[in-house]
């Protein structure tokens with residue numbers, strides 16, 4: 001929880017419930033004053049709280065910026081009283097998960113285009129806060145052709161209609177592409193799911209795996225040009241990158257019902273969190289993996305200087321998926337500074353909070369909030 005909530009924190013139920021940070025009521029933080037003395041402070045979202053700005057900074061300002069969070073309190077925005085059973089949304093009655101796949105051997109460039117178009121159109125039409133499909137969250141993971149599969153996973157919290165909802169979704173994605181293979185659907189309690197979500201996705205090999213994730217928030221589906229770039233990077237053989245993949249997590253719904261400045265998480269217009277990513281076990285494979293993933297992302301966003309500049313099509317990137325490449329003008333030629341990609345118009349306010357609560361810049365890293373940069377978004 002330590003670094004997760006303070007970065008906004010989306011999850012499997014975000015389309016229905018919003019971000020974890022949208023439920024943050026208060027934080028206890030150890031901060032360091034200008035004489036170098038550490039002390040603990042509580043900051044709440046109460047309008048009358050003199051420390052309210054410090055609470056706001058923890059609703060998306062990112063870890064390692066203001067102090068060490070030692071406690072989080074959560075309450076829904078409209079919660080009242082102190083009965084714990086009514087302070088947060090009820091857990092879903094059940095969770096229905098699904099997984100299905102297409103074999104790359106059945107996919108050519110035109111069916112790939114069709115699949116990503118189908119997926120984009122569905123997401124664009126089903127990401128409003130009142131969409132009946134806000135209860136459906138999905139992750140499309142296009143692995144490189146050398147791995148063999150394109151996998152769709154997801155879950156529904158709609159106990160009565162989950163199977164129909166999932167079947168309709170898979171039929172929409174498959175139209176003109178070819179039927180999905182190896183479909184698996186399972187129903188379980190929310191607790192069973194939460195204790196071990198999507199085991200085949202998150203299982204780690206012994207010793208772990210190194211990864212590079214390059215994130216982009218999309219307000220619109222990819223263009224045909226971008227889908228052609230993705231096809232190229234998924235299928236080209238001049239890179240030998242087994243762990244390369246292109247993922248899309250559905251977003252929107254309740255997340256987008258909150259104003260960009262109501263919390264420090266400004267990404268409130270997106271329909272997907274898309275990520276170019278790769279993973280490797282042998283350190284000798286690092287260089288080629290980084291080359292592939294960085295070139296893929298740069299070419300995907302070539303029209304906006306190699307990064308998803310906030311605007312009509314993109315909503316920047318998430319600080320919970322930090323990528324120092326955006327500070328490097330080799331990869332970010334947009335002229336838009338890294339902090340605008342992560343924080344948009346909220347950065348000047350975060351700088352003021354940083355100056356007040358961490359005047360000696362004790363908490364810092366490659367993408368931390370800095371007060372020595374111009375106060376502009």
Ligand SMILES: Cc1cc2nc3c(=O)[nH]c(=O)nc-3n(C[C@H](O)[C@H](O)[C@H](O)COP(=O)(O)OP(=O)(O)OC[C@H]3O[C@@H](n4cnc5c(N)ncnc54)[C@H](O)[C@@H]3O)c2cc1C
Nearest residue numbers: 001002003004007009010011063064067068069070320321
């Ligand atoms: C497999 C995987 C899946 C993920 N899935 C999601 C997802 O679905 N949704 C999402 O939003 N994010 C996701 N993330 C990203 C995740 O939210 C971030 O990596 C987050 O920063 C992790 O928090 P942590 O507590 O592990 O912090 P760390 O990785 O340990 O640290 C991250 C930053 O937070 C700071 N920090 C840590 N603890 C504290 C604290 N107590 N007080 C102040 N600062 C602190 C650190 O100094 C550092 O700067 C995923 C990451 C991984 C590896």
